[in-house]
Structures are given as structure tokens and as C-alpha cells.
Amino acid sequence: MKGIDNYQQRVNAYNHCANACEQCASACLDGGDAAHYHCIESCRDCADLCRLTVTLMVRNSPYVAVASQLCRIACLACMEECIRHTSRHCQECARICQICAQEPLLESA
Numbered sequence: 149m150k151g152i153d154n155y156q157q158r159v160n161a162y163n164h165c166a167n168a169c170e171q172c173a174s175a176c177l178d179g180g181d182a183a184h185y186h187c188i189e190s191c192r193d194c195a196d197l198c199r200l201t202v203t204l205m206v207r208n209s210p211y212v213a214v215a216s217q218l219c220r221i222a223c224l225a226c227m228e229e230c231i232r233h234t235s236r237h238c239q240e241c242a243r244i245c246q247i248c249a250q251e252p253l254l255e256s257a
Contacts (some may be wrong), residue, residue, distance in 0.1 A: 149255060155205045155206075158252075158254070159202050159205060159206075159234070160204045161247065161248050162198040162199070162201055162205075162219065162248060162251075162253050163198070163199075163202060164244060164247075164248070165194065165195075165198045165223060165244050165245055165247070165248035166194070166195040166196075166198035166199050166200070166202075167195075168240060168241045168243070168244040168245070169190075169191035169192070169194045169195035169198070169226060169241055170191070170192075170195050171198075171237060171241070172191045172230060172237045172238055172241035173187075173188045173192050173195070175235070175237040176188045176191070176233075176235075176237075176238070179235070182231055183233075184233065184238075186229055187194070187229050187230055187233060187238060190222075190226040190229040190230070191223050191226055191228070191229075191230070191241060192227055193225075194219075194222040194225070194226035196220055197215070197219045197222045198222075198223070198248065199213040200215055200218055200219075201216055201218075201219045201254075204251075205254065206228075208246035211254050211255050212254045212255075213253065215254075216253045216254035217253060219243065220248075220249050220251075220253065223245040223246070223248045223249035224246075224249050225244045226241065226242075226245045227230055227241075227242045227245035227249065228242075230242035230245065
């Protein structure tokens with residue numbers, strides 16, 4: 149059985165990504181630019197999936213491997229969307245999503 153200590157680096161990466169996505173989505177909402185609609189959606193989905201993956205890691209869930217794969221897909225999609233925008237928060241979110249997507253995939257508990 150794997151404990152949270154075995155996942156701490158990954159937990160930090162996923163949480164950091166989730167926070168960056170939430171900040172990016174909030175900043176895009178504050179800007180009121182309709183061109184950022186898909187960015188906001190991508191950021192919210194990515195943040196939710198990152199947090200879900202952390203929760204499953206902590207629980208030693210048998211679904212952690214699948215969640216990890218889905219999280220990687222969401223991170224890459226969010227990165228691709230955010231990188232299209234020139235705002236600093238979008239560029240930073242894209243950078244952090246890329247780092248998170250490079251984390252090794254998790255195995256089932």
C-alpha cells in the first residue's frame with residue numbers, strides 16, 4: 149500500500165497546476181474577453197481533474213492510474229489553449245500545465 153509520502157512530489161505538482169488553472173480562469177473571467185471562453189473551460193476542467201487525482205492518490209484508489217492519464221490529457225489540452233493567449237497568467241498556466249503533464253503516470257494502487 150502506497151502512502152501519501154510516496155506521492156508527495158506528484159501531489160505538489162498536481163496541486164500547483166490546479167491552483168495555476170484556477171488563477172488563470174479567474175483572471176480570464178475578470179477580463180471579460182469572449183476569446184478566453186475556451187481557456188476558462190480548459191482551466192476549470194484541468195483544475196478539477198488535478199484535484200481529483202490528488203484525492204485518489206491519498207485514498208490509494210484503484211482508479212488513480214486512469215485519473216492520472218486523464219489528468220495528463222487535460223493538462224496538455226489546457227496548455228495548448230492557454231499558450232494561444234498572450235496574457236501573462238495564461239502563459240504561466242501553460243508552463244505549469246506542461247510541467248504537470250510531464251509527471252510520470254501513476255500506477256494502480
